[in-house]
Amino acid sequence: MTTISFSADKIFDVVALGRLCIDLNANEFNRPMEETMTFTKYVGGSPANIIIGLSRLGLKTGFIGKVADDQMGRYIKSYLEKENIDTKNVVIDKTGAVTGLAFTEIKSPEECSILMYRDNVADLLLEPLEVQEDIIANAKVLLISGTALASSPSKEAVFLALEYAQLHDVKVLFDLDYRPYTWKNVYETAVYYNLAAEKSHIIIGTREEFNMMESILNEKCSDEETANKWFNHRAEIVIIKHGSKGSIAYTPNGESVRSGVFEADVLKTFGAGDSYASAFLYRIMQGGTIEDAMKYGSASAAIVISKHSCSDAMPTLDELEEKISVGTYKQI
Ligand SMILES: Nc1ncnc2c1ncn2[C@@H]1O[C@H](COP(=O)(O)OP(=O)(O)O)[C@@H](O)[C@H]1O
Numbered sequence: 001m002t003t004i005s006f007s008a009d010k011i012f013d014v015v016a017l018g019r020l021c022i023d024l025n026a027n028e029f030n031r032p033m034e035e036t037m038t039f040t041k042y043v044g045g046s047p048a049n050i051i052i053g054l055s056r057l058g059l060k061t062g063f064i065g066k067v068a069d070d071q072m073g074r075y076i077k078s079y080l081e082k083e084n085i086d087t088k089n090v091v092i093d094k095t096g097a098v099t100g101l102a103f104t105e106i107k108s109p110e111e112c113s114i115l116m117y118r119d120n121v122a123d124l125l126l127e128p129l130e131v132q133e134d135i136i137a138n139a140k141v142l143l144i145s146g147t148a149l150a151s152s153p154s155k156e157a158v159f160l161a162l163e164y165a166q167l168h169d170v171k172v173l174f175d176l177d178y179r180p181y182t183w184k185n186v187y188e189t190a191v192y193y194n195l196a197a198e199k200s201h202i203i204i205g206t207r208e209e210f211n212m213m214e215s216i217l218n219e220k221c222s223d224e225e226t227a228n229k230w231f232n233h234r235a236e237i238v239i240i241k242h243g244s245k246g247s248i249a250y251t252p253n254g255e256s257v258r259s260g261v262f263e264a265d266v267l268k269t270f271g272a273g274d275s276y277a278s279a280f281l282y283r284i285m286q287g288g289t290i291e292d293a294m295k296y297g298s299a300s301a302a303i304v305i306s307k308h309s310c311s312d313a314m315p316t317l318d319e320l321e322e323k324i325s326v327g328t329y330k331q332i
């Protein structure tokens with residue numbers, strides 16, 4: 001029964017670094033974007049969604065990022081504050097950069113896509129010197145997302161944050177969060193992803209995301225082979241997600257745990273990964289076993305995919321535990 005240990009006596013449980021954006025989710029379902037006329041605005045961006053989920057579950061959280069100096073940037077910052085997330089390291093851009101937008105298309109519960117507007121976005125302008133070492137030093141976990149590696153100076157800011165994490169005994173969770181349109185080519189992407197994964201303790205991604213990381217050496221790895229590569233570095237848990245077929249977690253001692261999924265009344269599929277990551281991390285930080293934490297992650301995902309938003313739909317602990325006790329969990 002594997003558990004994972006975290007430093008005690010830190011001010012923050014989890015600090016996330018990366019993009020803070022706006023989701024514009026289609027109000028009209030089961031139709032293509034061309035025919036969608038209205039959208040509802042939410043705070044979005046994978047690390048933002050995950051940290052909101054963690055804060056709702058009661059953890060002490062903070063964010064390291066950069067927002068546009070406009071109405072959208074102010075909306076994002078005040079939403080984080082309302083959710084009890086520390087924003088003292090959320091920097092306001094002064095170059096005229098804009099807020100990234102993600103329009104979502106809900107063609108059917110199984111057929112969802114995202115149309116992203118990410119030219120000159122503020123989140124990718126976070127400078128290394130803007131990352132406050134003391135925030136990371138005072139956290140048990142640093143959460144990073146792959147999209148922040150897509151360009152400079154944000155990429156260097158992530159790697160400096162990883163150095164601070166190593167220096168101050170902070171565990172790193174790397175959510176791969178691969179968004180192809182943010183990147184120039186797969187070689188650049190895979191090189192930086194692999195460098196960040198070497199410095200991470202918990203790595204979570206879909207099979208497709210790991211395939212991207214392996215593609216430059218023409219590797220075709222099984223889930224187990226994929227996971228084993230990272231145990232030569234710092235990894236203590238590697239999770240490979242398979243959508244509605246659940247996920248598999250691996251540990252360095254050769255243990256593997258396959259999770260089931262909770263039955264869900266699916267409205268849209270996006271948000272599954274972010275809610276899964278937040279509830280998984282919450283439970284593992286409470287001393288739960290991997291199996292237990294995967295159940296929490298799966299339950300949170302089932303809740304969020306049945307609702308309209310990602311961030312705003314993140315469950316409280318009561319809602320999550322209710323789902324775990326009354327929901328139907330299908331072992332796969
Ligand atoms: N259709 C579904 N029904 C129930 N649970 C789901 C469904 N799709 C995804 N999930 C849950 O969400 C988790 C993450 O989903 P996945 O699609 O693999 O991630 P991502 O959103 O990052 O692509 C899965 O491991 C599973 O627990």
Ligand SMILES: O=C(O)C[C@@H](O)[C@H](O)C(=O)COP(=O)(O)O
Nearest residue numbers: 044045046102270271272273274
């Ligand atoms: O990450 C984004 O910028 C968009 C998200 O806010 C979004 O809604 C989404 O795609 C969630 O991703 P997932 O949890 O990996 O499905």
